[in-house]
Amino acid sequence: MIDKNAVARCFGKAAASYDQHAILQRLSCDRLLQTLPNKGNAERYNTTVDLGCGSGALLPVLANCSKQLIAVDLSFGMLTHAKQQREQQDKLTPPIYWLNADAEALPLLSSCVDLCVSNLALQWCDDLATPLIEASRCLNQGGLMLFSTLVAGSLDELTQSWSTVNEHRHVNRFLSEGEIKTALLKSGLSVEIFQVEIQTMYYSSVKEVMQSLKGIGANHVHDKDAKPTTQGELRAFKANYEMLRDNQGLLPLSYKLAYCLLRKC
Ligand SMILES: C[S@@+](CC[C@H](N)C(=O)[O-])C[C@H]1O[C@@H](n2cnc3c(N)ncnc32)[C@H](O)[C@@H]1O
Numbered sequence: 366m367i368d369k370n371a372v373a374r375c376f377g378k379a380a381a382s383y384d385q386h387a388i389l390q391r392l393s394c395d396r397l398l399q400t401l402p403n404k405g406n407a408e409r410y411n412t413t414v415d416l417g418c419g420s421g422a423l424l425p426v427l428a429n430c431s432k433q434l435i436a437v438d439l440s441f442g443m444l445t446h447a448k449q450q451r452e453q454q455d456k457l458t459p460p461i462y463w464l465n466a467d468a469e470a471l472p473l474l475s476s477c478v479d480l481c482v483s484n485l486a487l488q489w490c491d492d493l494a495t496p497l498i499e500a501s502r503c504l505n506q507g508g509l510m511l512f513s514t515l516v517a518g519s520l521d522e523l524t525q526s527w528s529t530v531n532e533h534r535h536v537n538r539f540l541s542e543g544e545i546k547t548a549l550l551k552s553g554l555s556v557e558i559f560q561v562e563i564q565t566m567y568y569s570s571v572k573e574v575m576q577s578l579k580g581i582g583a584n585h586v587h588d589k590d591a592k593p594t595t596q597g598e599l600r601a602f603k604a605n606y607e608m609l610r611d612n613q614g615l616l617p618l619s620y621k622l623a624y625c626l627l628r629k630c
Pocket residue numbers: 372373376377387390391394416417418419420421422423437438439440443466467468469483484485486487489490581583
């Protein structure tokens with residue numbers, strides 16, 4: 366079971382530094398929104414939900430096509446930060462309701478949502494099928510669920526560099542493509558788009574690699590061994606990672622992303 370309080374605490378702590386480090390999230394967000402039908406059509410969707418809204422980066426685009434928005438996040442700290450950011454921006458937007466809630470148990474009525482969007486948040490759920498079934502329950506007939514999530518193979522450079530150091534868990538496990546497809550099936554939603562892409566980010570030091578995760582609050586490792594990592598183990602990990610430098614002298618960190626568009630028929 367995922368410790369949701371710990372996940373929320375990590376994201377809340379990183380709220381202020383999130384935007385500065387969320388490079389992958391912005392790439393994935395742009396890519397995800399390319400597949401959103403009618404995004405330029407003002408008021409196309411009556412009610413739109415952003416699941417795991419983080420600092421609220423998707424909200425301006427969603428505001429362009431929605432009559433009202435519901436921004437949901439597990440982390441109260443992140444949600445408060447997003448609300449404050451939004452208040453400093455233009456006020457000529459549809460109303461936004463801020464909901465501190467878990468995507469796996471949405472406190473929303475059934476059949477009241479037209480569009481549900483989620484960028485890189487659902488990999489933090491216990492079971493991907495659960496938030497998808499919840500989204501399906503909340504969607505109106507014909508409603509859309511558009512999301513991105515991480516697939517097994519993500520952060521492999523970290524896994525590889527720790528593998529010879531000790532047997533502790535240092536990296537979260539991500540679902541395989543097959544497991545994601547099974548969750549899509551369980552949701553009962555019909556699949557209109559399912560695409561998988563690899564995105565590699567590059568850093569100049571191992572410290573920067575680690576900071577890219579910590580800076581957005583994605584540094585909670587589920588079921589981590591309580592035994593602390595020693596200085597020697599940390600040095601061995603860094604030495605392993607250093608061996609991955611490419612011919613430009615940079616260190617890669619790979620992400621495998623799934624983009625899905627589902628419809629409630
Ligand atoms: C990597 S951030 C992505 C934020 C935003 N969607 C973006 O594109 O920048 C993941 C967000 O999901 C939230 N989150 C994690 N688990 C969640 C859950 N079970 N329910 C709702 N939000 C969750 C975190 O608090 C965090 O703000």
